[in-house]
Amino acid sequence: MSDLSAVLDRADQNLPAAIERLFDLVRIKSISTDPAFKADCRKAAEWLVEDLKTLGFDASVRDTAGHPMVVAHHAGATAYAPHVLFYGHYDVQPVDPIELWEDDPFDPKIKEISAGRKVLTGRGTADDKGQLMTFVEACRAYKEINGSLPIRVTILFEGEEESGSPSLKPFLEANADELKADYALVCDTGMWDTDTPAIAAALRGLVGEEITITAADRDLHSGLYGGAAANPIHILTTLIAGLRDETGRITLEGFYEGVEETPENIKQSWETLGRSAENFLGEIGLSVPAGEKGRSVLELTWARPTCEVNGIWGGYTGDGFKTVIAAKASAKISFRLVGTQDPQKIRDSFRAYVRSKIPADCSVEFHEHGGSPAIQLSYDSPALTKAKNALSDEWVKPAVVIGMGGSIPIVGDFQKMLGMDSLLVGFGLNDDRIHSPNEKYDLKSYHKGIRSWARIIAALAV
Incomplete structure (x- = not known):
């Protein structure tokens, strides 16, 4: 010394x-x-x-x-x-x-x-x-x-x-x-x-995916075809909604393989740091945590995996209004990984889930945006x-x-x-x-x- x-x-x-x-x-x-x-x-x-x-x-x-x-x-x-x-x-x-x-x-x-x-x-x-x-x-x-x-x-x-x-x-x-x-x-x-x-x-690690769902061979008049033709925006939003359950857990098969609980002594040390949902989210105009129920904001942002929609588009988005059923709808979705989650297994599970939600007369394309383990x-x-x-x-x-x-x-x-x-x-x-x-x-x-x-x-x- x-x-x-x-x-x-x-x-x-x-x-x-x-x-x-x-x-x-x-x-x-x-x-x-x-x-x-x-x-x-x-x-x-x-x-x-x-x-x-x-x-x-x-x-x-x-x-x-x-x-x-x-x-x-x-x-x-x-x-x-x-x-x-x-x-x-x-x-x-x-x-x-x-x-x-x-x-x-x-x-x-x-x-x-x-x-x-x-x-x-x-x-x-x-x-x-x-x-x-x-x-x-x-x-x-x-x-x-x-x-x-x-x-x-x-x-x-x-x-x-x-x-x-x-x-x-x-x-x-x-x-x-x-x-x-x-x-x-x-x-x-x-x-x-x-x-x-x-x-x-x-x-945390990362898996990025972009998906495009295609239904009809062109944009359709919603008066002529509405109610009969598949709407890819409906399909897309339904499958996105199904990625998390009512408790905030991600529903993909095998998603939590490799996710371990944070040791209690570490969680207790985090509690002493004074970061609450109110002061953390309050800085951005929010107050209610949106992830898994029963977790602190530090646990949610440091030690738990996520599924987030980073972008979504389809149909007419210009000024005014256009009564159209889009032919295509797309989204960018990312997963933050923890523990020993396998990026490729997460990607494969996500794609299998998406394919299971696509009607027989529609199709889906995937574009990979990188992946790395935690x-x-x-x-x-x-x-x-x-x-x-x-x-x-x-x-x-x-x-x-x-x-x-x-x-x-x-x-x-x-x-x-x-x-x-x-x-x-x-x-x-x-x-x-x-x-x-x-x-x-x-x-x-x-x-x-x-x-x-x-x-x-x-x-x-x-």
Whole structure:
């Protein structure tokens, strides 16, 4: 602990210089979606490589079909020390509309936005340059105090996360042996609130389907044919209505295979977070939960599977009125998955259900819109427990283990392609305005994020 105390003290002493290093990186206009900034993306990758080399990392820029990757390696205290892969991305979102920014998005500043609350402003301060630099600065503090790192570290920074990561999977496939570690660390998430750190242990998977039902060979006059001809909108809406029962459960055969109940101690910890149906839904003008009955809103959004209609169309939708029976009706439907639900089995079950509802003289076409399994880290994972305790030592309130309603594709790629679970630890806040004008990162998030990674590194080394 004395070594850790010295490392934490050095992180505090380094903070002014750490801010300047982050600002140097933020000034690089690494917008991955715009070809005009291709050279800037490479410049950001090269900047990171040079900075990592000063810490003793064997770092290099790796070319891809798109923007380059940064890969770096550092030995641990022993050859058998735990090995982690730390992931982040150096590319940023476009800054449009530029007129809504209070300052130049690539001229970072320190601002006080309320009494005692200072923030770092600029595009990428939160997503994800500030986040990734928290880990780099923690490594810097360790190296300056001990001359070494207690764990083996591989770093992977990509430059296309904000543009769909087209080069990532091919790169992982080509370099799997080099990148594989005991587990991955991902710092592209957030805190529960300004005083409560969080570790995401669950990410829901996804199955997307588009269906088109065809009845007559053309649109029909509803006076001449109404009551006799099949209406594909009726068929579509009836089968959609049948996807959930009166309790909110999804009716597809085998749908709940692989869905496990959340441990009681985890649900009890979620209850302490103060998120009720009223305050969660009230923010969007609603108040009554619409999913499975008897579940909290956090359980519904973090730990339970869903079936949602994302779009539906058919017939005449223009101005005025047209008495027509449409020939076709379509819908886009998605399923969020949890546990070990199999995306292909869900897709097959859905299609079988739909086909069973189609009259003999009508037809249905399906168009697949991707599928990925859920990610679930064991709630009693030793690595998770160590990280949780380390975070709890640093922050005002103990760390909470949360789920995430959406998906982070890289986490699935690490698990599927490299056989690694991921610890998702981030220090962003809901008001950081990522992807929006006036992006910021709390100075507290940056400072205590550095200290948090130093503590986690120490914990994982034991």
